[in-house]
Amino acid sequence: MATRSGSFRPHPMSRSSVSNNTIPSNFSSRLLSWYWKVARDLPWRRTRDPYAIWVSEIMLQQTTVKAVIPYFERWMAKFPTVHRLAKAREEDVLKSWQGLGYYARARNLHAAARIVSRDMKGEVPQTPEVLRTLPGFGPYTVAAVLSIAYGVPLPLVDANVRRVFQRILLIRAGGMGRIDARIRDVLLALLPRKKPGDFNQALMELGALVCRSQEPVCNLCPVRSFCRAYEKGLQEVVPTPKVLKVERVRAAVAIIKKGPLVLVQRRPEKGLLAGLWEFPGGKIDPSDRDPREALERELFEELGCRSRIGRHLGAVEHSYTRFRVHMDVFEASLVGDVAVGAGRSWVSREALLKKYAMPSGSARILERFLF
Ligand code: SF4
Numbered sequence: 276m277a278t279r280s281g282s283f284r285p286h287p288m289s290r291s292s293v294s295n296n297t298i299p300s301n302f303s304s305r306l307l308s309w310y311w312k313v314a315r316d317l318p319w320r321r322t323r324d325p326y327a328i329w330v331s332e333i334m335l336q337q338t339t340v341k342a343v344i345p346y347f348e349r350w351m352a353k354f355p356t357v358h359r360l361a362k363a364r365e366e367d368v369l370k371s372w373q374g375l376g377y378y379a380r381a382r383n384l385h386a387a388a389r390i391v392s393r394d395m396k397g398e399v400p401q402t403p404e405v406l407r408t409l410p411g412f413g414p415y416t417v418a419a420v421l422s423i424a425y426g427v428p429l430p431l432v433d434a435n436v437r438r439v440f441q442r443i444l445l446i447r448a449g450g451m452g453r454i455d456a457r458i459r460d461v462l463l464a465l466l467p468r469k470k471p472g473d474f475n476q477a478l479m480e481l482g483a484l485v486c487r488s489q490e491p492v493c494n495l496c497p498v499r500s501f502c503r504a505y506e507k508g509l510q511e512v513v514p515t516p517k518v519l520k521v522e523r524v525r526a527a528v529a530i531i532k533k534g535p536l537v538l539v540q541r542r543p544e545k546g547l548l549a550g551l552w553e554f555p556g557g558k559i560d561p562s563d564r565d566p567r568e569a570l571e572r573e574l575f576e577e578l579g580c581r582s583r584i585g586r587h588l589g590a591v592e593h594s595y596t597r598f599r600v601h602m603d604v605f606e607a608s609l610v611g612d613v614a615v616g617a618g619r620s621w622v623s624r625e626a627l628l629k630k631y632a633m634p635s636g637s638a639r640i641l642e643r644f645l646f
Pocket of ligand 1: 486497499504510
């Protein structure tokens with residue numbers, strides 16, 4: 276990445292209003308010098324296009340850089356402008372997002388693109404007041420897009436930045452709202468007038484590569500001399516590591532064929548994995564003696580007709596943030612006809628692959644058991 280120059284003067288709007296800020300302003304110059312040397316060459320860092328930066332910021336929420344890169348490149352090839360995204364069908368948008376998870380992000384991006392295309396001549400707004408009225412723009416996304424695309428000096432706090440500053444300031448306890456407010460105050464004083472976007476990206480880069488949640492690499496840290504946790508040897512225990520409880524769920528899924536077609540249905544418009552297509556089936560209750568029995572019951576409730584459950588084809592496991600699903604997959608046939616129409620269809624494998632957005636678990640069932 277090309278070396279960039281910039282001034283490190285703190286942003287003047289807040290210097291006097293900052294409390295508890297004990298970090299000298301050469302923090303910013305150290306951080307930026309480091310960033311300009313080591314920043315990863317990422318596709319969204321090679322452009323100044325606000326739309327591309329916006330897309331990357333939405334994709335990067337809750338998702339790793341490595342996972343995002345191929346999605347971002349395919350997305351920008353398919354929807355290179357706000358107008359092209361605005362004109363796309365929702366099915367196409369969700370299909371392009373398939374596998375990234377948190378599909379509300381794609382829906383909001385699409386809805387916001389329609390507004391920007393229709394009401395704003397396709398130009399991504401340059402002020403926080405307007406930007407935050409668009410679907411999917413919270414304080415983090417507003418600050419990220421404006422600072423990186425337009426050089427607006429707005430501080431941002433994401434999980435990486437929060438962790439870095441909890442260590443630097445040695446913030447060991449407190450609600451997230453209060454912690455973020457304190458960090459924002461400190462950042463306002465440190466944010467350089469020029470290149471605030473680089474400063475924000477440098478902090479996120481530091482959190483991702485060096486000040487990692489586990490085993491931070493303090494000997495490579497450009498701001499080690501400012502860090503109270505490092506000074507006290509507490510960097511491994513601040514912030515307190517979270518133990519995420521993962522619920523295990525069992526489900527049974529039916530592959531019901533009619534000639535070359537297979538039955539799929541669309542999930543409700545609201546809730547988890549909203550609007551995605553999946554094979555019929557449902558949860559196996561702990562009281563169910565046998566997954567076949569559970570599947571027969573679920574199919575009757577969902578489709579309104581009896582079924583015969585056939586061969587067990589295998590099982591697929593998939594993890595979501597807070598639960599892990601084990602899906603037993605069976606062949607099945609229907610006794611009688613099922614009503615199709617909006618939300619339920621007989622579809623070929625090829626059409627499923629090309630046009631129908633599916634949750635990752637269902638996409639793996641398609642890959643493994645329909646050929
Ligand atoms: Fe994080 Fe270590 Fe740097 Fe402190 S010194 S900011 S704990 S990497």
